Amino acid sequence: MKEEQKSLILKISSQYPPPQGVKLSYGTAGFREDASILVSTVYRVGILAALRSLKTQSVIGLMITASHNKVNDNGVKIADPSGGMLTQDWEPFADRLANAQDPQNLIELIVEFVEKENIPLHWDGMRSAEILLGRDTRPSGESLLQAAKQGIDSIIGAVSVDMGIVTTPQLHWMVRARNQGMKATEFDYFQQISDSFRCFMGLIPTKSDQVSEGADKLIVDCANGVGGEKLIALKKMLNGKAMEVRNSGLEGEGELNERVGADFVQKEKVVPLGFGTEDVGISILLSELRCASLDGDADRLVYFTVASNNTSRIDLVDGDKMLSLFAIFIKDQIGILKGEGAKKTTNNYEPRLGVVQTAYANGASTDYLKNLGLEVVLTPTGVKYLHEKAAQYDIGIYFEANGHGTILFSQSFLSWLEAENKELSSTSKGSEEQKAALRLLAVTKLINQAVGDALSGLLMVEAILKHMGWSIHKWSELYQDLPSRMLKVIVKDRTAVVTTNAETEVVKPTGIQDAINAEIAKCSRGRSFIRPSGTEDIIRVYAEASTQEAADSLANSVAKLVDQFLNS
Ligand code: G16
Numbered sequence: 001m002k003e004e005q006k007s008l009i010l011k012i013s014s015q016y017p018p019p020q021g022v023k024l025s026y027g028t029a030g031f032r033e034d035a036s037i038l039v040s041t042v043y044r045v046g047i048l049a050a051l052r053s054l055k056t057q058s059v060i061g062l063m064i065t066a067s068h069n070k071v072n073d074n075g076v077k078i079a080d081p082s083g084g085m086l087t088q089d090w091e092p093f094a095d096r097l098a099n100a101q102d103p104q105n106l107i108e109l110i111v112e113f114v115e116k117e118n119i120p121l122h123w124d125g126m127r128s129a130e131i132l133l134g135r136d137t138r139p140s141g142e143s144l145l146q147a148a149k150q151g152i153d154s155i156i157g158a159v160s161v162d163m164g165i166v167t168t169p170q171l172h173w174m175v176r177a178r179n180q181g182m183k184a185t186e187f188d189y190f191q192q193i194s195d196s197f198r199c200f201m202g203l204i205p206t207k208s209d210q211v212s213e214g215a216d217k218l219i220v221d222c223a224n225g226v227g228g229e230k231l232i233a234l235k236k237m238l239n240g241k242a243m244e245v246r247n248s249g250l251e252g253e254g255e256l257n258e259r260v261g262a263d264f265v266q267k268e269k270v271v272p273l274g275f276g277t278e279d280v281g282i283s284i285l286l287s288e289l290r291c292a293s294l295d296g297d298a299d300r301l302v303y304f305t306v307a308s309n310n311t312s313r314i315d316l317v318d319g320d321k322m323l324s325l326f327a328i329f330i331k332d333q334i335g336i337l338k339g340e341g342a343k344k345t346t347n348n349y350e351p352r353l354g355v356v357q358t359a360y361a362n363g364a365s366t367d368y369l370k371n372l373g374l375e376v377v378l379t380p381t382g383v384k385y386l387h388e389k390a391a392q393y394d395i396g397i398y399f400e401a402n403g404h405g406t407i408l409f410s411q412s413f414l415s416w417l418e419a420e421n422k423e424l425s426s427t428s429k430g431s432e433e434q435k436a437a438l439r440l441l442a443v444t445k446l447i448n449q450a451v452g453d454a455l456s457g458l459l460m461v462e463a464i465l466k467h468m469g470w471s472i473h474k475w476s477e478l479y480q481d482l483p484s485r486m487l488k489v490i491v492k493d494r495t496a497v498v499t500t501n502a503e504t505e506v507v508k509p510t511g512i513q514d515a516i517n518a519e520i521a522k523c524s525r526g527r528s529f530i531r532p533s534g535t536e537d538i539i540r541v542y543a544e545a546s547t548q549e550a551a552d553s554l555a556n557s558v559a560k561l562v563d564q565f566l567n568s
Contacts (some may be wrong), residue, residue, distance in 0.1 A: 062133050170453075217288075223257055228248025276303065354374070359529050395423070515565075
């Protein structure tokens with residue numbers, strides 16, 4: 001590495017000393033901490049993003065957000081050239097970079113890594129790396145963004161482009177679009193998802209280009225986060241009169257993620273702030289009221305209805321049900337295209353459809369999907385794992401129960417679908433087969449294939465419900481969730497818990513798994529596991545059983561075990 005480059009890093013990095021006595025670690029979705037100690041980490045992630053751009057010779061994304069965490073936290077996520085999460089191979093380097101004690105140590109790490117990875121550095125001032133920057137609405141976002149810019153500026157030839165306040169999925173989409181040579185502004189994003197939504201709706205016999213019509217009403221809780229402003233913009237583009245945006249976070253309305261948003265609603269199973277008796281869902285013929293919640297950076301989505309008997313309780317329609325809805329729809333459309341009566345067209349291509357879940361998936365959902373004849377696989381928590389697995393199929397649908405998920409389509413499937421559509425449009429234009437091809441093509445553009453996206457997911461759900469003629473109740477009744485409970489336990493050192501088998505078994509501390517198994521054995525249809533969170537300083541406990549009382553009691557017993565094994 002040339003002296004000029006070294007001295008630039010030395011000079012700038014000396015202004016960003018790391019916090020003392022803190023070990024930073026790259027978690028489920030990047031670094032996440034109290035914002036006050038993150039400046040040096042974000043600066044260093046700026047350097048990493050520039051190196052990643054040089055290595056891949058592609059545009060990279062850097063998003064300042066702590067998603068569902070409380071407002072004082074912040075964090076940084078990196079989007080790889082595909083628009084997905086940073087490759088896991090680079091995570092150990094991210095950890096070492098964040099924890100380097102002084103500028104000299106930082107330089108040594110960078111030099112070693114650049115050589116090992118054979119990263120082409122440039123000295124001639126040519127623009128050779130490009131990083132798109134985004135941030136959510138947190139007050140600490142602006143200063144952290146400046147730190148990221150300084151990190152990028154520390155690598156000669158690297159430039160940052162500030163995309164402003166955006167949702168995490170918008171930034172990931174922009175990175176993917178840029179690397180595919182497509183237009184990639186926020187306007188382009190809105191245009192793609194609204195156009196494909198209209199196209200989908202246009203294929204439904206009762207024609208509509210609105211989010212929802214008639215007596216239908218959709219109310220969306222935006223967690224007082226970045227999704228509020230963006231959903232209002234999308235609603236305008238869609239003329240979505242029957243959609244109401246609440247907890248938008250605009251004009252100081254409410255605190256980010258405080259008793260609002262997808263994480264709160266999914267974990268607590270009660271109404272978010274701003275919802276109550278007036279929102280009790282009714283389902284008489286076409287008239288119904290359904291609610292949805294986005295999380296703080298709009299990459300998660302759950303639906304719910306407010307129960308009529310107790311105003312704070314909700315009937316949750318979570319990521320598992322979204323996965324089921326999407327899987328049924330895709331399977332149906334493929335069935336129409338390839339089914340018995342279908343006209344045989346181009347070839348005998350058989351797309352492989354797979355669904356990916358985590359251990360948090362309700363047992364009833366996994367049984368349901370398997371009964372549909374689908375291939376179901378489990379990965380550890382974190383979309384980086386699910387996404388990687390889903391990419392192995394021609395059509396890979398992945399969802400975490402918390403509402404984070406999407407659909408991925410392989411290049412070979414897309415080519416086949418386009419060829420089918422072309423063939424059908426000349427031989428049997430307007431046929432059911434051709435409509436199925438057009439619907440699937442619309443879905444490939446409507447869904448954000450870079451990462452889970454609450455806004456595009458919301459339009460997908462709305463369009464599919466309309467297509468099926470289903471109410472939220474009908475959707476919710478696809479199967480009955482097993483009662484479940486999630487708890488958090490604060491421990492001295494969460495890294496003391498090590499798991500295996502997609503987080504379903506604990507390897508360390510020794511003895512705890514046997515104790516958990518003994519508790520599970522006491523319950524009918526009991527299942528429970530623990531894992532260290534990668535976004536909060538806690539251990540998460542999940543339990544399910546045949547009754548709510550049994551699930552609560554199992555979760556409580558397991559939480560006590562966690563406390564005994566880790567805090568005494
Ligand atoms: C992130 C990840 C998700 C994960 C969630 C919770 O979500 O992207 O895949 O499910 O963290 O992780 P943990 O249980 O390790 O805290 P987000 O929306 O917070 O960025």
